[in-house]
Amino acid sequence: MMKKLVSMLFMLSVMLILTTQTGQAAAVPKLFLNGNALSADVEPRIVKGYTMVPVGVIADGLGFGVSWDAATKSARIHNGQTEMILTVGKITAVVGGQSVQLEAPPLIEKGRTMLPLRFVGSQFGLDVHWDSATKSVSLKQPEPSPPVTGPEPSPAAGYIQDIGYDGVSRFTIAYDGVVTPSEMLVLKGPDRLVLDLPNTSFGVSFAPGTPSGEATYTVDGHPALNSIRYSAHAGKPVRIVFDLAVPTSYEIEQTDGQLIIDVKYPEPGAVPSPGTDGSGNKIYKVVIDAGHGGKDPGAVSVTKRQEKEFNLAIALKIKALLDKEPRIQPYMTRSDDTFVELADRATFANNLGADLFLSIHANSFRPEITGTETYYNRESSRAFADVMHKHLVKATGLPDRKVRQANFAVIRRTTMPAILIEAGYLSNKHDDSVLAKEEIRDRIAKEMVSGIKSYLKLS
Ligand SMILES: [Zn+2]
Structure with a gap:
C-alpha cells in the first residue's frame, strides 16, 4: 500500500515536470518587428489568455522614447506625437492625456515591462499578425501613406x-x-x-x-x-x-x-408562388430527385429492400405522369441506378433554372417509428412542402409525422422551392410492406403530380 503511494507520487511529479515543460514550449511566442526577429532578454508570454510582450525592445526598435519611473512603477513611452503612461498592475493606461482601458494590466518580468500585445499593436500603429502555427507574433509598421486631411484616426474602440x-x-x-x-x-x-x-x-x-x-x-x-x-x-x-x-x-x-x-439566398426571378395564376404559356421545369443510387443504397428495409430502388421507382412513375402534362417539363437527377453527388443534384437544378425540386426518400430509424414526413429548408419552400405533404399522407395512408425543417444539402443548396419527402420508415415492418406495394407506389406518384399541379395552380 505504502509502496504504491510512493510510486504514485513519483509518477505525479514526473507528469508535472513533463506538462510544465511542454506547456512552456508551446506557449513561447517569437517576436518579429518589420520582418526582423527581435532579440529580447525576456520572451513574450501568454498570461491568462493574453499575449504579453516586452515593450522596451519594441519601442526601441521603432525609435520611441521609453523611460521608467520606479517611484510610481510607470513606464512612459513617447512616439514623437503622443505620450503613453502605463503603470504596473493598473488596468487603465493614459494615452495623450486620455484614459484607455487595457485588457490586462502591465506586469514586470525580470525587470522588463510587459504589455498586452493588442495595446502595443493599436497604440503603436502596427499591423499585428499572430501565426498560431509557428506561435510567432509579427509586428509591422504600415507603409507610409500620403497625408490625409480630416480628423486623425482614433485608436481602436x-x-x-x-x-x-x-x-x-x-x-x-x-x-x-x-x-x-x-x-x-x-x-x-x-x-x-x-x-x-x-x-x-x-x-x-x-x-x-x-x-x-x-x-x-x-x-x-x-x-x-x-x-x-x-x-x-x-x-x-x-x-x-x-x-x-x-x-x-x-x-x-x-x-x-x-x-x-x-x-440571403437569391430569390429566383421565375419562381412561381402559390399566388401565380395558371394563365399564360410558361412551361414549368420540375426536377425529380431519386435519393441515393449506385454505390449508395440509402436505408435498407427490414426485408432487405434498398431505399434507392424505392426512390427511383417513385421518381420514374412521377416522371411518366408529368410527361403527359403540357405545362410541365420534368427532369431527373438520375433515371437509373447510378450514384450522383448531393452537390451535383442541386447544381443541376440551379443551372437548369428549375421551378420546383422534389427529392424522393424513405426513412429508417427505430423499428417502432412509422409514418410520412416532408422536409423543407428555406422559408420560401414551406408553402410547397405544405401542399405536397397533404397529398403524400393521403397516398401512403401512414401516420402523419408532419412537415419539418431540416438542413439536407439538396433542399438547402437549391435556389427554387425545394422539398424532400420521406414517404415512410423502411425500418418499420408495416411501412416497409406498404411502400413495397405497386398500387401504393402508383398512388404516391399520382398524388405528387396532383400536389405539383395544385401548387403551380395548374389544376
Ligand atoms: Zn434517403
Whole structure:
C-alpha cells in the first residue's frame, strides 16, 4: 500500500515536470518587428489568455522614447506625437492625456515591462499578425501613406475576436468593446457587399490570416456567395467584403458583442408562388430527385429492400405522369441506378433554372417509428412542402409525422422551392410492406403530380 503511494507520487511529479515543460514550449511566442526577429532578454508570454510582450525592445526598435519611473512603477513611452503612461498592475493606461482601458494590466518580468500585445499593436500603429502555427507574433509598421486631411484616426474602440459561418447564410462577428459598422455598400462589377468597421481592429487571439492583415474565406454551398474577405490595416477601418455570384439581399443585426450578417439566398426571378395564376404559356421545369443510387443504397428495409430502388421507382412513375402534362417539363437527377453527388443534384437544378425540386426518400430509424414526413429548408419552400405533404399522407395512408425543417444539402443548396419527402420508415415492418406495394407506389406518384399541379395552380 505504502509502496504504491510512493510510486504514485513519483509518477505525479514526473507528469508535472513533463506538462510544465511542454506547456512552456508551446506557449513561447517569437517576436518579429518589420520582418526582423527581435532579440529580447525576456520572451513574450501568454498570461491568462493574453499575449504579453516586452515593450522596451519594441519601442526601441521603432525609435520611441521609453523611460521608467520606479517611484510610481510607470513606464512612459513617447512616439514623437503622443505620450503613453502605463503603470504596473493598473488596468487603465493614459494615452495623450486620455484614459484607455487595457485588457490586462502591465506586469514586470525580470525587470522588463510587459504589455498586452493588442495595446502595443493599436497604440503603436502596427499591423499585428499572430501565426498560431509557428506561435510567432509579427509586428509591422504600415507603409507610409500620403497625408490625409480630416480628423486623425482614433485608436481602436473594438476588437474582433472571431468570425464564424454557420454553413448556410449567417456570418457572426464576435467582438469586444464598441463596434459601429458603417452603412453596407452594395457594389456592382463584380457584385459584392462591403462593410467597414471603423475604429476596430483584430483581437490578438484572432488570426487575420496573412502578415498584412488580410484573409479570404471561401464559402461553399451558398448559391449567391462565393467568398468573404477581411482586412485590417493600422489607421483604417476593418473591411469585410462579401463576394457575390449574383446580387442578393442581406440583413444586419447587432447584439451585445455580436454583429450578425445574414447574406440571403437569391430569390429566383421565375419562381412561381402559390399566388401565380395558371394563365399564360410558361412551361414549368420540375426536377425529380431519386435519393441515393449506385454505390449508395440509402436505408435498407427490414426485408432487405434498398431505399434507392424505392426512390427511383417513385421518381420514374412521377416522371411518366408529368410527361403527359403540357405545362410541365420534368427532369431527373438520375433515371437509373447510378450514384450522383448531393452537390451535383442541386447544381443541376440551379443551372437548369428549375421551378420546383422534389427529392424522393424513405426513412429508417427505430423499428417502432412509422409514418410520412416532408422536409423543407428555406422559408420560401414551406408553402410547397405544405401542399405536397397533404397529398403524400393521403397516398401512403401512414401516420402523419408532419412537415419539418431540416438542413439536407439538396433542399438547402437549391435556389427554387425545394422539398424532400420521406414517404415512410423502411425500418418499420408495416411501412416497409406498404411502400413495397405497386398500387401504393402508383398512388404516391399520382398524388405528387396532383400536389405539383395544385401548387403551380395548374389544376
Ligand atoms: Zn434517403
